[in-house]
Amino acid sequence: MNKQFDQYTNGFSLSGDLKRDISLFFTINEDLRTLEHTLDVTAEAHRIADLFTIDPNQVISASLLHDISNVIPVSTMLDVAKELSIEILEEENKYNRSVHQKLSMFMAKDIFGISDREILLAIESHTTYRAQASMTAKILFVADKISWKLPGEHPHLIEMRERVNNLEIDKAILIYLNYIWEQRDKLKLVHPWLIKAREDLIKVVY
């Protein structure tokens, strides 16, 4: 394990039960807010996997691990990613937290010993989405957005839930990508993976 993670793994060891390990990991790092979000996303992702009658195991693992990098202070995320030789896109330098998905993927491998490529790639693109995503990546992406309990429900989230429940997951994803795209002038960064994925998805969905 890389030394950058020593401070986050003091007194931590793997039990083989990922849900238990993730709960312990966030507890020792005093991040119960992310733990709560993680468990909400995992429950929603499991529900969606069942809707599509697919084996939920990869989806559950990806969901449990997707935000583990939240234990790293946002202000240091870019520096930590650079120290770990994680490839950083020029655009990602504009916004520290943009690399949190790549950091979570790295930590899933390094701290939790995950080697399943589908799980790792789903974690790596859970905020930006990415072209040619697996079903695991699609479900994690959608569950991460629609499980948020935001005050005052947002119309795009209601519409996404309806699409998911109709088994139209690509349409649900595109609703979100369009929602981001429409705000592009106000945002610090619209990730190039999102831009490319949106262009591809428009061709498939319409």
Ligand SMILES: [Fe+2]
């Ligand atoms: Fe995230």
Ligand SMILES: [Fe+2]
């Ligand atoms: Fe999340």
